[in-house]
Amino acid sequence: MSIGHTLLGLLESGPRHGYDLKRAFDEKFGHDRPLHYGQVYSTMSRLLKNGLVEVDGIEAGGGPERKRYAITEAGITDVERWLATPEKPEPYLQSTLYTKVVLALLTHRDAGDILDTQRSEHLRSMRILTDRKRKGDLADQLICDHALFHLEADLRWLELTAARLDKLRAAVTR
Amino acid sequence: MTIPAGSLLTAQDLRKTYGPTTALDGAEFSIHPGEVVAVMGPSGSGKSTLLHCIAGIVMPDSGSITYNGREVTAMSDAERSALRRSEFGFVFQFGQLVPELTCVENVALPLRLSGSSRKEAERTALAWMERLEVDDLRKKRPGEVSGGQGQRVAVARSLVTNPRVVFADEPTGALDSFNGERVMELLTDAARSANAAVVLVTHEARVAAYSDREIVVRDGRSRDMERVV
Numbered sequence: 001m002s003i004g005h006t007l008l009g010l011l012e013s014g015p016r017h018g019y020d021l022k023r024a025f026d027e028k029f030g031h032d033r034p035l036h037y038g039q040v041y042s043t044m045s046r047l048l049k050n051g052l053v054e055v056d057g058i059e060a061g062g063g064p065e066r067k068r069y070a071i072t073e074a075g076i077t078d079v080e081r082w083l084a085t086p087e088k089p090e091p092y093l094q095s096t097l098y099t100k101v102v103l104a105l106l107t108h109r110d111a112g113d114i115l116d117t118q119r120s121e122h123l124r125s126m127r128i129l130t131d132r133k134r135k136g137d138l139a140d141q142l143i144c145d146h147a148l149f150h151l152e153a154d155l156r157w158l159e160l161t162a163a164r165l166d167k168l169r170a171a172v173t174r
Numbered sequence: 175m176t177i178p179a180g181s182l183l184t185a186q187d188l189r190k191t192y193g194p195t196t197a198l199d200g201a202e203f204s205i206h207p208g209e210v211v212a213v214m215g216p217s218g219s220g221k222s223t224l225l226h227c228i229a230g231i232v233m234p235d236s237g238s239i240t241y242n243g244r245e246v247t248a249m250s251d252a253e254r255s256a257l258r259r260s261e262f263g264f265v266f267q268f269g270q271l272v273p274e275l276t277c278v279e280n281v282a283l284p285l286r287l288s289g290s291s292r293k294e295a296e297r298t299a300l301a302w303m304e305r306l307e308v309d310d311l312r313k314k315r316p317g318e319v320s321g322g323q324g325q326r327v328a329v330a331r332s333l334v335t336n337p338r339v340v341f342a343d344e345p346t347g348a349l350d351s352f353n354g355e356r357v358m359e360l361l362t363d364a365a366r367s368a369n370a371a372v373v374l375v376t377h378e379a380r381v382a383a384y385s386d387r388e389i390v391v392r393d394g395r396s397r398d399m400e401r402v403v
Contacts, residue, residue, distance in 0.1 A: 116390050119214070119379075120399040126383035134359060148380060155379040163216055 002096070003035070004043050005082045008052060008075050009103035015056040015070040018044055028172065029099050044069055052078055079103070083114055086121035089151055101161060105169045115162045122151050122158075181240075182207045182371055183339055185228050188237035190220075190394075197223040198234060199394035207338065210362055210372040212382035215391035222343055224391055225375050229262055229341045230254040242338075259288060263332030263340040263370070265361070267347040270328050271316035278303065278312035281331045288335065302330040306360050322353030329361045333368065340365055343375045351380065358384040 003025075010016070010024050018040050026034040044067075047053040052075035059066040071079075083100050097118060104111040126148055133144040161168070178184070181204045190198040197220045205211050215221045226232040228239055230246050239246040241261070246254065263284075264270075271280045278299050285295035303309040306326040311319050319327070325345065332340050342361065346354030362384045365372045376382050387400045 112392060116392075116397060116399065119390070120388065123379060123382055123388060123399075126379060127385075130380075130383040148383070152379050159216065159377070 002082065003039060004047055004052075005079060006099050006103065007040070007043055008047065008071055008079045009083075009107060011053060011069060011071040012076060012079065012103075012107045015068050017059075017066050017068050019066070021069070028102055029095075047075070051075075079107070083109065084117065086118045089122045089125045089154065097158070098161075101165075101168070102172050105165070105172050111165050111169075112162060115158050119155060119158055122155055126151050178204050178206070180206055182242060183228060183373075184238075184240045185224070186238045186240075188224065188227055188234045188239070190223055190227060190232070190234045196394050198227065198237075201237075201391065201394060201396040202398070203228055203389060203396060204398075205339070205371045205373060207371055208366060208369040209387075210365065210374060210385045212385035212388040213373060213375045213391060213396075214377065214382055214388050216377070219391045220394040221375050221391040223394075224396065225341055225343055225373060228373065229264070229339075230258055259284065260335065261338050263335065263337035265325075265328050265332045265340065265342040265345045267344040271324060271331075273316050276313050276315055277308065277319065277327045280316065280327060281334055284331060284335045299330070299334055302334050302364075303327070305364055306330045320353075322349050322357065325349060325353070325357050326360060329357060329364070333364055333370070336368060337370055339371045339373065341373050341375075344377070345374070346376070346378065346381050354378075354381065 006025060006029060007021050010021055016024070018037070021044075022035050022037065022040045044053065048055070048069070052072060053069045054072055055067050056070035057068040059068070083104055087096055097114075100114050101111045104114050129144040129148050129151075133141045133148075136144070183203070183205050185201065185203040188198045188201045199220075201220065201224050203224060213221045213224060223232065227234045230239070230249070233247060237247070241257065246257070249257065271277075272283065275283065278296050281299035281303055282292070282295035285298060286292065290298075300309055300312060303312060306329055308323055308326045308330065311323055311327065316324050316327070325348075329345070332342075340361070345361065346357050349357060358381055362372065372385075374381070374385055382388055387398075390397045390399060
């Protein structure tokens, strides 16, 4: 999963401090693996350097300075491009897809479009395997079947998610 | 939508409601000769209504359907029936074989209805049954064959008139994955070699993988994924 894109997506709803970003990330995506502060600040400085975010304000307090980050137009375009690009079909991509779907819902994009595009990418791989299976010997058929069943499992998850988008929207925008 | 060059069958801005329910809300479709197009989408999305409309079984409330340069929505019931009989073939999920007839009589039925002699019709039917690897079932009745065999008989029947378009609505929905895939392999091989187009409604990805491209139907609207990606 791309932490940079996820943090950028979270910034689309409004400027936030690094601490707030970490909290929002952990709450929505980091149940098993919360972000370290170091990851947040190193990611933000990279995004800042690349012009995808800007510093919206600095609060001076007793402790270290707290920067508030805002997404730039280039940052929004970058998120848009990431969401619209299907993931390469491979095992365990659900966490990335889940993140994309949630971010699309949070930013009022069409999450169904993301799932349609991903289904199409999976089907592209499945067509290649099916063709190889048709032309191949039994060994080819068994190898292709194994890959096909894995891709099919991804798609079953995708269809179930598509059927639950309204519920998910209500849950994540609560 | 502009009509893609060389299309055999196209539908534009189809709308259809059943009482308060909107089944199609501006759906579009196109297919070329010899092409296999999967129509995918969740239950209730309108994919079967789309198939029924483009096959001339159900009339849309509005929109245009063009088959080989002819406007299907402007045809009379009799003209649409004749079109379906002569140009289209159909495979459904369940209950399509006539239980009182033998398998070869079932496959020969569309030819008999078009006026062929019994001998001629059954000779052609048997050739298609051989192609679908079910010629040994010719004297059996549908109740005496397995689901997978019955579906192959149904595929043979859908192809016996040399249709230019085969409409298949969840053709493997009642079969296990091994039999389902064999039916898809035989259906698409036979259709491709006859240059027949196949409109394949399915919710199964492994079945859709036998297509050349897919159209996704959601809330009565269609999305041609080839033009999106």
